Amino acid sequence: MTDSKIKIESLYKIFGPKPKAVLPLVLEGISKQDLLENHGHVLGLKDINIDIPSREISVIMGLSGSGKSTLIRHINRLIEPTDGRILVDGEDVLGMDKAALQNFRRHKASMVFQKFGLLVHRTVAENVAYGLTIQSVPVEEARERCQKWINRVGLSGFEGHYPSQLSGGMQQRVGLARALATDAEILLMDEAFSALDPLIRNDMQGILLELQEELHKTIVFITHDLDEALRIGDRIAILRDGAVIQQGKPQEIVMRPADDYIFDFIKDINRGRVIEVKTIMTAGEKVKGPDLNHNVLLEEALQIVSDSETREGNVVSDEGEVIGSINLAKIVQALSRPNVEVGEETRYR
Amino acid sequence: MDFDQFPSMGREDLRDFKKGIDSGFRDFSREFGEAIELFFEPLLWFLVWLEQLLQATPWPIIIIVVGALAWLGSRSIKIVVGSVLSFFAIGYFGMWEDTMSTLAIISISTLVCISLGIPTGIMMARSDRAQKIVTPILDIMQTIPAFVYLIPVVMLLGIGKVPGLIAVCIYAMPPVVRLTNLGIRLVEKEALEAADAFGASSTQRLFGVQIPLALPNIFAGVNQTIMMALSMVVIASMIGVAGLGVPVLRSISNQYLALGLMNGLAIVVLAIIFDRVSQEYGARLQKHRQGTQHD
Ligand SMILES: Nc1ncnc2c1ncn2[C@@H]1O[C@H](COP(=O)(O)OP(=O)(O)O)[C@@H](O)[C@H]1O
Numbered sequence: 001m002t003d004s005k006i007k008i009e010s011l012y013k014i015f016g017p018k019p020k021a022v023l024p025l026v027l028e029g030i031s032k033q034d035l036l037e038n039h040g041h042v043l044g045l046k047d048i049n050i051d052i053p054s055r056e057i058s059v060i061m062g063l064s065g066s067g068k069s070t071l072i073r074h075i076n077r078l079i080e081p082t083d084g085r086i087l088v089d090g091e092d093v094l095g096m097d098k099a100a101l102q103n104f105r106r107h108k109a110s111m112v113f114q115k116f117g118l119l120v121h122r123t124v125a126e127n128v129a130y131g132l133t134i135q136s137v138p139v140e141e142a143r144e145r146c147q148k149w150i151n152r153v154g155l156s157g158f159e160g161h162y163p164s165q166l167s168g169g170m171q172q173r174v175g176l177a178r179a180l181a182t183d184a185e186i187l188l189m190d191e192a193f194s195a196l197d198p199l200i201r202n203d204m205q206g207i208l209l210e211l212q213e214e215l216h217k218t219i220v221f222i223t224h225d226l227d228e229a230l231r232i233g234d235r236i237a238i239l240r241d242g243a244v245i246q247q248g249k250p251q252e253i254v255m256r257p258a259d260d261y262i263f264d265f266i267k268d269i270n271r272g273r274v275i276e277v278k279t280i281m282t283a284g285e286k287v288k289g290p291d292l293n294h295n296v297l298l299e300e301a302l303q304i305v306s307d308s309e310t311r312e313g314n315v316v317s318d319e320g321e322v323i324g325s326i327n328l329a330k331i332v333q334a335l336s337r338p339n340v341e342v343g344e345e346t347r348y349r
Numbered sequence: 350m351d352f353d354q355f356p357s358m359g360r361e362d363l364r365d366f367k368k369g370i371d372s373g374f375r376d377f378s379r380e381f382g383e384a385i386e387l388f389f390e391p392l393l394w395f396l397v398w399l400e401q402l403l404q405a406t407p408w409p410i411i412i413i414v415v416g417a418l419a420w421l422g423s424r425s426i427k428i429v430v431g432s433v434l435s436f437f438a439i440g441y442f443g444m445w446e447d448t449m450s451t452l453a454i455i456s457i458s459t460l461v462c463i464s465l466g467i468p469t470g471i472m473m474a475r476s477d478r479a480q481k482i483v484t485p486i487l488d489i490m491q492t493i494p495a496f497v498y499l500i501p502v503v504m505l506l507g508i509g510k511v512p513g514l515i516a517v518c519i520y521a522m523p524p525v526v527r528l529t530n531l532g533i534r535l536v537e538k539e540a541l542e543a544a545d546a547f548g549a550s551s552t553q554r555l556f557g558v559q560i561p562l563a564l565p566n567i568f569a570g571v572n573q574t575i576m577m578a579l580s581m582v583v584i585a586s587m588i589g590v591a592g593l594g595v596p597v598l599r600s601i602s603n604q605y606l607a608l609g610l611m612n613g614l615a616i617v618v619l620a621i622i623f624d625r626v627s628q629e630y631g632a633r634l635q636k637h638r639q640g641t642q643h644d
């Protein structure tokens with residue numbers, strides 16, 4: 001387990017005229033609807049506890065209106081919480097004064113927005129340099145540092161263009177380069193690719209993963225798209241009505257959805273591309289058959305095992321030690337049916 | 350009850366009431382008139398200086414400057430030629446001097462309106478309370494008949510260029526204030542959020558994001574302010590401002606049709622030149638918004 005970079009503790013956010021006054025009701029567990037209808041306040045976030053490990057991509061997923069944008073904006077305090085704590089590298093973000101917060105935003109955490117948030121009166125190069133301009137980095141130095149990122153996201157040659165002259169995908173590359181240019185360790189991405197066409201979105205996910213392989217930033221990535229979450233997320237937290245209902249590794253969520261809400265999310269995904277053999281193996285003796293690394297995905301394992309004579313295979317650790325076995329039946333079962341063990345009473349809505 | 354007659358204040362009381370206000374204001378102006386005049390002294394000096402400068406400059410130079418400014422603003426040969434020809438016509442029909450005086454007062458009052466109006470607009474945009482307070486004042490400034498506020502202004506400062514300037518500014522300032530406020534309020538939320546997220550200070554946010562993005566609107570406000578200032582030229586001339594308004598007034602009292610028409614048209618021509626040049630300039634400010642749009 002990696003150390004946690006961002007720690008969110010019992011975070012509550014209530015929108016409305018007197019959030020503090022209705023906080024006790026929320027702590028007692030009033031429903032979102034009741035709070036809105038009888039007390040005129042919107043419950044944005046409810047008792048959020050998340051540890052975000054450093055150097056990984058943590059995805060926060062949920063349907064529209066579930067509080068994703070509200071949550072991510074608490075990390076750099078674009079939104080003030082009603083109650084709770086947010087620690088980044090052990091430092092309380094809420095305790096920061098104006099100057100410290102400004103400093104935090106300039107150097108520690110940068111952000112990529114769903115609708116890009118570019119400055120339309122500035123060129124691509126000027127937009128990418130925006131964070132550095134704010135920090136009063138000398139123009140020459142800023143240009144040099146930015147050029148690297150402009151090239152890196154594939155915008156070379158477009159430096160002098162205005163955002164309105166670019167396609168959506170290109171605009172978000174500008175947004176990404178702008179966020180990278182400040183060299184912040186934390187990257188906050190609020191549905192950064194949701195506004196893009198599927199093909200372009202795929203490209204951008206690729207670019208992000210490629211960059212991450214080299215940069216190892218702490219990325220908080222918001223999405224409403226499970227495929228995207230599974231592709232890029234090292235960890236996933238699922239949000240509903242302002243509360244986290246499940247968090248963990250993608251496999252854990254796919255294998256053991258906490259309730260029907262999540263089950264509905266995962267039921268249509270290609271499980272073969274998410275689940276690794278170690279998740280479904282039977283621990284124990286070596287069997288007759290090919291060896292599979294424990295990180296091999298079911299899609300690949302299916303191929304290998306069904307090609308083998310015994311229809312069985314060994315799961316081996318990185319060191320080559322046998323740690324368990326799998327067989328064709330197990331793989332097929334895991335591919336076809338999620339093991340949901342949720343009763344009628346937990347059925348949402 | 351008798352509903353034929355409104356139960357008004359007694360005639361005596363009413364007279365005393367008005368008299369009270371009048372004498373109160375008269376005392377005020379006797380007390381502070383001089384100080385206020387002193388306060389406006391630099392403005393008067395500036396106005397006189399500009400007027401004399403324009404008058405003293407040989408006309409070919411003025412025409413060249415007009416053409417050059419028109420070109421810088423509009424980048425359109427048509428507009429440059431139109432402006433230059435208009436100035437030739439104005440000179441040819443004997444209105445050169447009055448036109449220079451009018452240009453002087455319009456320039457100064459526009460400068461005053463911009464330097465007071467834009468900060469006021471910014472203040473309004475930043476605070477809903479300021480907006481609530483200033484909006485009705487702007488409404489009054491735009492709707493109250495000019496003659497009504499001329500009375501206290503003249504009582505305070507007498508007849509002259511400064512009261513004229515103040516009258517013009519009262520009438521012409523609201524558009525630039527309103528459109529500055531509107532422009533800043535219309536700046537996209539995402540752009541502001543981005544500025545905040547990258548740690549912009551409120552000054553960086555104002556000058557780096559809000560004002561640049563509001564500029565087209567602010568500029569439209571300046572344009573309207575200039576137009577409204579021009580439309581005040583005749584009224585301003587009633588209280589001693591030199592310029593194209595003076596002959597218009599004279600032709601009203603003497604029924605000189607041609608004189609009135611010519612000077613009136615000169616005002617219109619100035620307005621059109623200002624408008625076209627500034628519109629073109631405003632459009633160029635927005636060039637980044639057009640571009641070749643993809644997807
Ligand atoms: N400023 C606000 N005032 C009142 N309610 C808000 C505000 N911002 C968000 N909300 C409410 O909080 C909930 C979560 O919103 P949001 O975080 O934008 O969701 P998501 O990003 O997941 O779509 C929604 O019900 C939304 O209506």
Ligand SMILES: [Mg+2]
Pocket residue numbers: 068069070191
């Ligand atoms: Mg959102």
